[in-house]
Amino acid sequence: MPSSRRSFSREQPEQRKEALIEATLKLMAETGPAGATVRAIAETAGMSQGMIRHYFSSKEDLIVAAYERHMHALTEATEAQASQAGSAEDRLRNFIVASLTPPVVDARAMALWAGFIHMVRRDQAMQDTHERTYYHFRDRLEVLIAAARREAGCAATPATNRRHAIACNAVIDGLWLEGGALPEAFADSELAEIGLTSVAAITGLEFHERKGAP
Amino acid sequence: MPSSRRSFSREQPEQRKEALIEATLKLMAETGPAGATVRAIAETAGMSQGMIRHYFSSKEDLIVAAYERHMHALTEATEAQASQAGSAEDRLRNFIVASLTPPVVDARAMALWAGFIHMVRRDQAMQDTHERTYYHFRDRLEVLIAAARREAGCAATPATNRRHAIACNAVIDGLWLEGGALPEAFADSELAEIGLTSVAAITGLEFHERKGAP
DNA sequence: CCTGAAATTATACGCTTGCATAATTACGCA
DNA sequence: TGCGTAATTATGCAAGCGTATAATTTCAGG
Incomplete structure (x- = not known):
C-alpha cells in the first residue's frame, strides 16, 4: 500500500495529449526510440503511465x-x-x-x-x-x-x-x-x-x- | 534437461563474427533496431546466443x-x-x-x-x-x-x-x-x-x- | 453537502531483454 | 586412443517492457 497517493487535478484532454506528445518527442530525441518507454514518457509528462492508454489506444498510437x-x-x-x-x-x-x-x-x-x-x-x-x-x-x-x-x-x-x-x-x-x-x-x-x-x-x-x- | 543438445562444429572466429554481423544487419534492416535482439541475431546466424558475448564484448560492440x-x-x-x-x-x-x-x-x-x-x-x-x-x-x-x-x-x-x-x-x-x-x-x-x-x-x-x- | 461517474493513480501480469554462468561437446595433441 | 581445454550450448536471473485492471480521487450537478 502506498503511504500517500499523488494528488492530481483533472485537465483538458487536449492538454494531456499535448503533454504526452511533447514528452515523447523529448525522449525520442534525447535517448532514442528505445528510451521512449511508457514509464519514461508518463514521468516526463508529469503523470502516471496509465494515462497513455487512457488517451491513446496504444503506445504505437502515441508514437x-x-x-x-x-x-x-x-x-x-x-x-x-x-x-x-x-x-x-x-x-x-x-x-x-x-x-x-x-x-x-x-x-x-x-x-x-x-x-x-x-x-x-x-x-x-x-x-x-x-x-x-x-x-x-x-x-x-x-x-x-x-x-x-x-x-x-x-x-x-x-x-x-x-x-x-x-x-x-x-x-x-x-x-x-x-x-x-x-x-x-x-x-x-x-x-x-x-x-x-x-x-x-x-x-x-x-x-x-x-x-x-x- | 534437454532431450538432445544441438550439434555444432568449431568454426573460424572470423567466420563467426562475420555471420553475427550479417545477421545483425539483416534484422536491423527488416525489423528495425528493436528487432535486433541477441536471441534473434544468434538464431539468424545459426548459433546460440552465448556466442555474441563470446566474440564481442557486448551487444553494443556488435552493433x-x-x-x-x-x-x-x-x-x-x-x-x-x-x-x-x-x-x-x-x-x-x-x-x-x-x-x-x-x-x-x-x-x-x-x-x-x-x-x-x-x-x-x-x-x-x-x-x-x-x-x-x-x-x-x-x-x-x-x-x-x-x-x-x-x-x-x-x-x-x-x-x-x-x-x-x-x-x-x-x-x-x-x-x-x-x-x-x-x-x-x-x-x-x-x-x-x-x-x-x-x-x-x-x-x-x-x-x-x-x-x-x- | 452528497453522490455518481469519469479521470487518474497504483499495481499486477506475462513476456522479453541483455548478460552471467553452468553444463556439454568437439577437436588438437600427446 | 584418450585427455585437456577451448568452443559452444543451455539455462538462470534480475530488470524492464507494454498492457490490463483494481483502487482511489476529483469534480459537476442535484
Whole structure:
C-alpha cells in the first residue's frame, strides 16, 4: 500500500495529449526510440503511465501522433517564411534559408526524424504522413520555383519545373541532413548560402542582393 | 534437461563474427533496431546466443561492428566505379551514377542507416565512423570534381572546389535518401540523371554523351 | 453537502531483454 | 586412443517492457 497517493487535478484532454506528445518527442530525441518507454514518457509528462492508454489506444498510437507533430512543426517553420508578402524571388529565398537554418537544421530534429524512419515502413499511418510531408514540401518548392522563373521572365515547362524541384529538394534535404548530423562541420550561415547558390545553379535563377545586405 | 543438445562444429572466429554481423544487419534492416535482439541475431546466424558475448564484448560492440561494415559496403560500392581507368569526367560520372543506383540506393540500406543514426550521437566509436565515412565520401567527390574541371580547362580554387563538393554531396545524399525512402516515387534511372544534371549545373561541368549511349 | 461517474493513480501480469554462468561437446595433441 | 581445454550450448536471473485492471480521487450537478 502506498503511504500517500499523488494528488492530481483533472485537465483538458487536449492538454494531456499535448503533454504526452511533447514528452515523447523529448525522449525520442534525447535517448532514442528505445528510451521512449511508457514509464519514461508518463514521468516526463508529469503523470502516471496509465494515462497513455487512457488517451491513446496504444503506445504505437502515441508514437504516430508524435511523428505527425514533429513533421508538422518542421513544415510550419519553413512555410511561415515562404508565405510572407514579397517578390517570388524573396519568397523562394526565404523558404530555402528557413529550411537550412535553426531550428529546422538541428541535431535533435534530425535524430528524431531518423528515429521515426524505420517505423514508417511498417506502419501505414506513418507512411502516409511521410509521403504527405515529402510531397507537400516538394510541391511547395516547385510552385515557388515556377513563380520565380515566371517573375524573372524565363518561365519553364512543368516537366522542367518538376525536375528542378526534385533536385533542389534533394540539395536542401542533403544539407539539412548534414547540418544535423555534423553540426560542427559547417559555419553559421554556410548551409543557407550553399543552398541558395546551388538552387540558383540548378534552376538558372539569380538571387539578387537585398536592401540592407552588405 | 534437454532431450538432445544441438550439434555444432568449431568454426573460424572470423567466420563467426562475420555471420553475427550479417545477421545483425539483416534484422536491423527488416525489423528495425528493436528487432535486433541477441536471441534473434544468434538464431539468424545459426548459433546460440552465448556466442555474441563470446566474440564481442557486448551487444553494443556488435552493433558498432555492424555499422562499420554497412558504411564500408556503401563506400566500396561507389569507390569501385570511380577508380576505374578513364577520363576524369568518366570517373566522376561513374561515381555519381553508382551512388544513385541500386544497390546503394535501396530502401533497406537507407532504413539501416537511419536505424544506426541515433546511436551515433551516444557512442564515440560510431560517431568516429560516421564522420570518417562522410568526409571520405565528400573528399573523394572534391578530388573528382577538381580533376574534371582541370581536365575541362576550367580549374577552380580549392575554396570553390570545397563548396562545390559540399553542394554536390548534398544533392547526392538527398537523392539517395529520397530514393530509399520513397522507392516508387522515381523512375529507374531518374535519380542518376537528376544527379548528373545537378552536379553539372553546380560545378559548371558538362557530361558528354558516351559512345554507345543513345 | 452528497453522490455518481469519469479521470487518474497504483499495481499486477506475462513476456522479453541483455548478460552471467553452468553444463556439454568437439577437436588438437600427446 | 584418450585427455585437456577451448568452443559452444543451455539455462538462470534480475530488470524492464507494454498492457490490463483494481483502487482511489476529483469534480459537476442535484
